[in-house]
Amino acid sequence: MIPRDTASDRQVTEPDPPISIPQTRIINEERERPQQRGHGVSVKALNAYYGDNRTIKNISIEFPASEVTAIIGPSGSGKSTVIRCINRMHEEIPRARADGRVELDGTDVYDSRVDVTHVRRLIGMVFQKPNPFPTMSIFDNVASGLKLTGMRKRGLRDRVNQALRSVGLWDEVHDRLGTPGVALSGGQQQRLCIARTIAVEPEVILMDEPCSALDPVATLRIEELIGELKERYTIVIVTHNMQQAARVADTTAFMLDGELIEHGPTAQIFTKPRDERTERYVTGKFG
Amino acid sequence: MSVTAQPASRGPLFAGHSKLSDRIGEPLLRVLTGLAALAGVGVLVWIAYTVFNQASPAISRFGFGFLGTSAWDPVHLRFGAVDFIFGTLESSVLALLISAPMSVAIAVFLTELAPRVARRPTQILVELLAAIPSVILGLWGIIVLGPFLNNTLEPALNGAFGWIPLFSGSASPYGMLSAAIILTIMTVPIVSSITREIFDTTPSEFKEGAYALGATRWEMVRMVVIPYAGPGIVGAVILGLGRALGEAIAVTQVIGNTAGIHASLFPPSGTLAAQIASEYQGATSNLQVASLVYLAAILLVITVIANAAARLIVSRVTAGREQWAP
Numbered sequence: 143m144i145p146r147d148t149a150s151d152r153q154v155t156e157p158d159p160p161i162s163i164p165q166t167r168i169i170n171e172e173r174e175r176p177q178q179r180g181h182g183v184s185v186k187a188l189n190a191y192y193g194d195n196r197t198i199k200n201i202s203i204e205f206p207a208s209e210v211t212a213i214i215g216p217s218g219s220g221k222s223t224v225i226r227c228i229n230r231m232h233e234e235i236p237r238a239r240a241d242g243r244v245e246l247d248g249t250d251v252y253d254s255r256v257d258v259t260h261v262r263r264l265i266g267m268v269f270q271k272p273n274p275f276p277t278m279s280i281f282d283n284v285a286s287g288l289k290l291t292g293m294r295k296r297g298l299r300d301r302v303n304q305a306l307r308s309v310g311l312w313d314e315v316h317d318r319l320g321t322p323g324v325a326l327s328g329g330q331q332q333r334l335c336i337a338r339t340i341a342v343e344p345e346v347i348l349m350d351e352p353c354s355a356l357d358p359v360a361t362l363r364i365e366e367l368i369g370e371l372k373e374r375y376t377i378v379i380v381t382h383n384m385q386q387a388a389r390v391a392d393t394t395a396f397m398l399d400g401e402l403i404e405h406g407p408t409a410q411i412f413t414k415p416r417d418e419r420t421e422r423y424v425t426g427k428f429g
Numbered sequence: 430m431s432v433t434a435q436p437a438s439r440g441p442l443f444a445g446h447s448k449l450s451d452r453i454g455e456p457l458l459r460v461l462t463g464l465a466a467l468a469g470v471g472v473l474v475w476i477a478y479t480v481f482n483q484a485s486p487a488i489s490r491f492g493f494g495f496l497g498t499s500a501w502d503p504v505h506l507r508f509g510a511v512d513f514i515f516g517t518l519e520s521s522v523l524a525l526l527i528s529a530p531m532s533v534a535i536a537v538f539l540t541e542l543a544p545r546v547a548r549r550p551t552q553i554l555v556e557l558l559a560a561i562p563s564v565i566l567g568l569w570g571i572i573v574l575g576p577f578l579n580n581t582l583e584p585a586l587n588g589a590f591g592w593i594p595l596f597s598g599s600a601s602p603y604g605m606l607s608a609a610i611i612l613t614i615m616t617v618p619i620v621s622s623i624t625r626e627i628f629d630t631t632p633s634e635f636k637e638g639a640y641a642l643g644a645t646r647w648e649m650v651r652m653v654v655i656p657y658a659g660p661g662i663v664g665a666v667i668l669g670l671g672r673a674l675g676e677a678i679a680v681t682q683v684i685g686n687t688a689g690i691h692a693s694l695f696p697p698s699g700t701l702a703a704q705i706a707s708e709y710q711g712a713t714s715n716l717q718v719a720s721l722v723y724l725a726a727i728l729l730v731i732t733v734i735a736n737a738a739a740r741l742i743v744s745r746v747t748a749g750r751e752q753w754a755p
Binding site: 262 | 657
């Protein structure tokens with residue numbers, strides 16, 4: 143249950159907060175933090191709705207650059223909805239909408255002048271079930287996002303190969319790039335999807351329970367990959383697996399019924415949570 | 430399975446089987462349903478037999494040479510099918526060349542682009558086109574389409590593309606182009622509704638995958654929806670082709686019903702189905718009747734081949750899809 147990286151930059155610069163104040167309050171106060179590599183995401187007063195049903199209730203949270211943030215919580219607590227609001231995938235669902243601010247490098251992605259396709263190129267997403275495009279080869283799957291940016295030929299090949307190397311697939315598939323992506327194993331498919339996401343060089347990668355359809359070995363492989371990727375990307379991972387959160391995340395946020403209950407260093411969330419509900423959840427008393 | 434084969438021990442487990450209604454009902458059901466199925470198959474075989482049997486005078490007289498002979502002369506009893514085979518294939522293929530892209534466009538609009546409230550009504554209206562009796566469509570072809578082609582569209586096509594043989598020659602209210610347009614109208618509802626249904630089955634995880642990469646709506650359709658549906662669209666088009674190949678009444682009304690193969694789309698022509706429909710009642714000799722039935726036999730073979738091709742493609746698609754199924 144001890145995360146690999148407990149001492150992030152953030153914790154060094156931050157004085158110990160008074161015990162009585164929940165971490166979420168502090169984050170609401172928009173403190174100054176030294177700029178890190180890449181871009182963090184800051185969510186401010188986010189509400190999300192399905193029709194008239196408000197499922198995300200006034201959430202504010204910071205996802206620091208080049209860190210892994212895990213969002214945990216019981217089913218239906220709104221974990222996935224929150225990250226789908228970050229890259230504006232939430233609005234693809236009929237009658238779904240969101241309000242509030244989601245800032246990437248200081249720009250609100252919901253600003254009317256912002257192009258939604260641009261948002262999604264900068265904020266990539268990996269889904270619960272591996273979803274390589276069924277009619278495309280391994281190569282074309284990784285190239286698909288790049289082709290949308292107009293990239294062709296030589297540059298394309300280099301970027302695809304590089305993305306496959308980054309996810310550790312190159313050695314496994316370099317001699318059969320023309321075969322269908324769906325012919326790979328589940329874990330390979332998910333790494334293919336991660337390669338597809340990082341090929342377009344986003345700033346942020348959102349992962350929606352990326353290992354829930356995978357076996358333990360494939361899961362471990364993805365978790366190792368997450369550790370490597372955080373050097374270059376800001377990662378937000380939704381997981382129902384608390385051990386996974388403990389293994390990969392620098393900070394962990396706990397959600398319940400559409401509200402953010404607590405967000406803090408992963409070790410603290412799992413060992414000394416401030417909120418009683420968090421404690422009950424992480425100790426397995428409900429959820 | 431059989432109710433008569435009762436085991437020797439009659440414990441409470443077997444009590445239900447001895448009911449009189451079950452002992453009569455189940456065999457009766459089997460007989461009735463079997464007869465119904467047999468009737469369907471029987472009629473099919475009977476029709477095929479009749480067609481080939483009635484055509485036998487012409488088959489023995491002309492042999493397979495009939496298929497390659499260009500002639501239709503009831504006075505001198507010289508008959509051949511090639512003009513009508515060509516006319517059937519040309520009008521149908523032309524119709525599908527127009528209706529396939531149109532149907533895909535309609536399906537994309539209805540599944541991805543139209544406002545949600547407009548989808549269902551538009552879909553119903555498009556499919557209602559299929560409910561128009563073909564004779565009424567043919568009347569519309571005579572009254573509206575024919576004069577429009579003769580006075581406006583064909584002169585315009587001739588003026589702009591007259592150097593292409595397809596658009597050469599003088600305009601005519603009855604002809605291949607008119608038939609092809611009528612057949613387009615008849616096949617669009619079929620092809621578009623099947624295509625729409627296939628589009629609707631595209632798993633949302635693939636669509637989301639495309640959107641998450643920054644695809645626009647059209648890019649998503651091009652990356653995911655159309656490739657996924659591709660083989661199914663081919664199947665839909667071939668089903669539409671089957672409809673177009675066999676259409677008699679509406680084509681008879683607008684095509685002009687003459688033998689002859691023309692490079693141009695404008696002059697009157699004929700198809701297998703239209704020729705049968707227009708001449709059978711007025712046939713003056715047994716050989717002419719037999720030749721018309723011979724045309725019917727050819728049409729039957731062509732439509733069976735088209736149908737089998739559609740089935741083959743659809744089954745290949747479903748077999749290929751299993752590995753992607755969630």
